[in-house]
Amino acid sequence: MSMTDTLIETPADVQQMNMIQAINSAMDVMMDRDPTVVVMGEDVGFFGGVFRATAGLQAKHGKNRVFDTPITECGIIGVAVGMGAYGLRPVPEIQFADYIYPALDQLVSEAARLRYRSAGEFIAPMTVRSPFGGGIFGGQTHSQSPEGIFTHCSGIKTVIPSTPYDAKGLLIAAIEDNDPTIFFEPKRIYNGPFDGHYDTPAKSWAGHADAQVPAGYYRIPLGKARIAREGQALTILCYGTMVHVVENTVAAHGVDAEIIDLRSLVPLDIDTIEESVRKTGRCLIVHEATRTSGFGAELLAQVQERCFYHLEAPIERVTGFDTPYPHSLEWAYFPGPVRIREAINKIMKD
Amino acid sequence: MSDPIGSGVTEGQAGRNLPPLRLHVPEPPARPGESADFTHFDIPAADAAPRPDETAQPGDMRDLAYGLVRVLDEDGAAVGAWNPKLPPETHLRMLRYMALTRAFDARMFRAQRQGKTSFYMKSTGEEAVSIGAALALARDDMCFPSYRQQGILLARDWPLVDMMNQIYSNTGDRLKGRQLPIMYSAREAGFFSISGNLTTQYPQAVGWAMASAARGDTRIAATWCGEGSTAEGDFHSACTFASVYRAPVIMNVVNNQWAISSFSGFAGAEATTFAARAVGYGIAGLRVDGNDILAVYAATRWAADRARANGGPTLIEHFTYRVEGHSTSDDPTAYRSAEESSLWPLGDPIARLKAHCITLGIWDEDRHAAMDKELAELVRDAAREAEKNGILGHGLHHPMESMFEDVFEEMPWHLKEQQQQMLDEWKAAGL
Numbered sequence: 001m002s003m004t005d006t007l008i009e010t011p012a013d014v015q016q017m018n019m020i021q022a023i024n025s026a027m028d029v030m031m032d033r034d035p036t037v038v039v040m041g042e043d044v045g046f047f048g049g050v051f052r053a054t055a056g057l058q059a060k061h062g063k064n065r066v067f068d069t070p071i072t073e074c075g076i077i078g079v080a081v082g083m084g085a086y087g088l089r090p091v092p093e094i095q096f097a098d099y100i101y102p103a104l105d106q107l108v109s110e111a112a113r114l115r116y117r118s119a120g121e122f123i124a125p126m127t128v129r130s131p132f133g134g135g136i137f138g139g140q141t142h143s144q145s146p147e148g149i150f151t152h153c154s155g156i157k158t159v160i161p162s163t164p165y166d167a168k169g170l171l172i173a174a175i176e177d178n179d180p181t182i183f184f185e186p187k188r189i190y191n192g193p194f195d196g197h198y199d200t201p202a203k204s205w206a207g208h209a210d211a212q213v214p215a216g217y218y219r220i221p222l223g224k225a226r227i228a229r230e231g232q233a234l235t236i237l238c239y240g241t242m243v244h245v246v247e248n249t250v251a252a253h254g255v256d257a258e259i260i261d262l263r264s265l266v267p268l269d270i271d272t273i274e275e276s277v278r279k280t281g282r283c284l285i286v287h288e289a290t291r292t293s294g295f296g297a298e299l300l301a302q303v304q305e306r307c308f309y310h311l312e313a314p315i316e317r318v319t320g321f322d323t324p325y326p327h328s329l330e331w332a333y334f335p336g337p338v339r340i341r342e343a344i345n346k347i348m349k350d
Numbered sequence: 351m352s353d354p355i356g357s358g359v360t361e362g363q364a365g366r367n368l369p370p371l372r373l374h375v376p377e378p379p380a381r382p383g384e385s386a387d388f389t390h391f392d393i394p395a396a397d398a399a400p401r402p403d404e405t406a407q408p409g410d411m412r413d414l415a416y417g418l419v420r421v422l423d424e425d426g427a428a429v430g431a432w433n434p435k436l437p438p439e440t441h442l443r444m445l446r447y448m449a450l451t452r453a454f455d456a457r458m459f460r461a462q463r464q465g466k467t468s469f470y471m472k473s474t475g476e477e478a479v480s481i482g483a484a485l486a487l488a489r490d491d492m493c494f495p496s497y498r499q500q501g502i503l504l505a506r507d508w509p510l511v512d513m514m515n516q517i518y519s520n521t522g523d524r525l526k527g528r529q530l531p532i533m534y535s536a537r538e539a540g541f542f543s544i545s546g547n548l549t550t551q552y553p554q555a556v557g558w559a560m561a562s563a564a565r566g567d568t569r570i571a572a573t574w575c576g577e578g579s580t581a582e583g584d585f586h587s588a589c590t591f592a593s594v595y596r597a598p599v600i601m602n603v604v605n606n607q608w609a610i611s612s613f614s615g616f617a618g619a620e621a622t623t624f625a626a627r628a629v630g631y632g633i634a635g636l637r638v639d640g641n642d643i644l645a646v647y648a649a650t651r652w653a654a655d656r657a658r659a660n661g662g663p664t665l666i667e668h669f670t671y672r673v674e675g676h677s678t679s680d681d682p683t684a685y686r687s688a689e690e691s692s693l694w695p696l697g698d699p700i701a702r703l704k705a706h707c708i709t710l711g712i713w714d715e716d717r718h719a720a721m722d723k724e725l726a727e728l729v730r731d732a733a734r735e736a737e738k739n740g741i742l743g744h745g746l747h748h749p750m751e752s753m754f755e756d757v758f759e760e761m762p763w764h765l766k767e768q769q770q771q772m773l774d775e776w777k778a779a780g781l
Contacts, residue, residue, distance in 0.1 A: 090557075106584070
């Protein structure tokens with residue numbers, strides 16, 4: 001697909017939105033444009049979702065297209081596979097990414113493999129939305145970042161936005177995409193960007209440039225990263241909540257880092273990564289997910305394979321620890337400003 | 351008392367006047383070398399089951415989940431309220447499709463033994479389950495089968511050569527050699543891509559049916575699984591969804607008594623019937639003599655009419671027997687009594703319909719023998735045709751680079767890179 005960032009709306013249609021509103025708007029726009037789009041999940045109908053992401057959609061588009069489901073993630077995704085085979089374009093919500101495991105067989109063995117095993121006779125054009133990540137005192141069952149499980153599986157795309165503008169444009173692209181897509185929403189930044197300092201008052205998206213969102217249709221192509229900050233000293237690869245934590249840490253630290261918001265892990269924008277690391281010669285990878293076999297390991301391998309002779313220092317990773325996500329010790333687990341700063345210092349020392 | 355596993359439990363129990371707990375691990379009635387005994391089977395008379403109206407409330411027809419819907423009696427007569435009273439030509443079509451399925455299975459099983467493919471699964475003894483259902487459904491109703499419903503494709507007149515190309519994974523295989531043999535996919539025949547992971551098709555069928563209902567369509571869905579895999583969570587998720595949204599779907603449980611080497615007791619058959627699973631979900635449940643094709647047809651037609659009238663889902667247990675091994679990969683004489691299939695009290699589905707047709711005066715032994723001979727030749731000729739496209743492991747397969755196609759709609763860079771690397775490596779190796 002050759003897609004560009006196409007703004008169809010005039011600037012007058014641009015509105016201030018938080019990430020929830022942007023995601024809601026993406027589904028609303030797509031349900032207006034495409035009668036085959038259906039939204040389903042636990043509590044998504046009349047109530048509008050536990051995070052309000054589907055608020056108002058059932059009232060506007062009807063119960064045949066926006067409906068509550070039984071509490072069985074296996075059933076939700078299995079039903080979405082069948083609806084896709086019929087010709088619908090389902091957008092199921094898994095209430096928390098931590099609840100996605102019962103659906104794993106339907107996602108990995110069915111949705112992700114259907115096109116391949118039927119040689120294109122049947123496809124699963126679903127977009128699975130799910131809030132993920134920590135920073136909200138959710139404990140180990142409301143904080144996980146399981147993106148690495150899906151990037152490891154062939155046949156499924158994994159997309160993670162970091163701003164309201166990106167959330168809407170990427171979600172529209174994911175819904176229009178004919179392959180199954182996991183769309184992980186960083187719930188810590190639903191209502192405002194997070195600088196990593198949990199003990200300071202939470203910010204809202206009000207006034208943020210990336211919270212200016214067109215009311216209508218636009219799309220951001222899957223597989224195209226965003227350079228969140230241009231710089232010369234080192235490259236920092238990150239996505240979701242960590243983009244904001246990294247931005248603030250870099251600003252506070254006064255280092256001239258190039259910050260790349262990956263947006264999409266599969267497909268990955270390897271060209272942007274390679275170009276940046278070849279320029280800076282240093283690379284730091286930051287994600288909230290556990291370290292071993294995390295997506296950072298793949299990024300590290302790719303950078304090593306492609307940029308080895310341009311590197312001035314070993315590639316570093318700042319990640320969640322290989323423990324369950326703790327409750328009271330959340331801020332010791334979270335890869336926050338202290339750990340990011342230490343890693344930057346280590347890389348820049350060489 | 352000694353405590354060999356050191357749990358401390360026996361010590362703690364000392365002085366407590368309670369019986370020790372016992373774990374029940376089911377055991378089939380007969381193992382190899384033992385005599386099969388089906389005298390304990392409670393087989394109701396062929397005309398015993400009442401036939402409720404298609405609009406009946408599930409709660410008013412619960413007995414049917416514990417009884418047995420039958421039509422053909424012991425004398426080969428069609429009796430009772432479920433008799434579909436089909437015209438003679440339909441009987442003969444049923445007979446022919448069942449015999450074709452058996453002939454196809456025989457040929458392909460032999461092809462596997464001859465090393466022409468890796469795997470095969472026969473449906474011997476269960477032909478009525480697929481053929482009866484396929485003929486009772488509309489041609490455009492959507493089927494989400496398990497791996498032993500090849501009869502559906504045959505009853506929908508899908509080309510034998512196409513099925514065999516898939517079994518041989520050859521250059522003519524529309525699925526490009528990607529799937530284990532018999533994991534067909536035939537969208538034009540309303541036949542969903544078969545998964546090797548069990549019962550995943552159940553919620554998918556319900557989802558298809560929900561979509562059909564939500565769009566105001568008139569087509570319904572049907573799905574099949576074995577009794578063993580009713581234990582999967584997908585089965586129960588599907589039943590819940592089907593019940594909640596009153597989906598126009600027929601959920602078939604083929605109770606052929608054996609899940610590889612595990613008898614039906616490991617799926618709960620000692621405690622209740624599989625049709626009785628419907629009771630807890632408030633779904634209409636029917637338990638049917640799966641070796642009686644007229645009963646299978648009648649039950650499927652009842653469920654289809656019910657679904658089309660927005661009466662919701664039906665769960666049908668087809669009580670049958672898996673005459674052969676699970677697949678070409680297991681030897682059933684290693685885990686069950688060799689006598690079982692010959693003593694199966696509900697007989698053989700082809701023999702029973704044949705006897706009925708002879709009783710009706712529309713068929714005879716000579717014509718049956720001639721049909722079997724003709725079908726064997728038909729299947730043989732198709733196999734020869736398919737083998738021109740290659741057999742597994744003899745080089746006639748789709749090109750190597752096709753491995754990377756259809757993972758996504760458009761091939762992303764990392765797959766292109768891996769594809770090129772593979773080709774370069776083979777080229778460098780001089781292959």
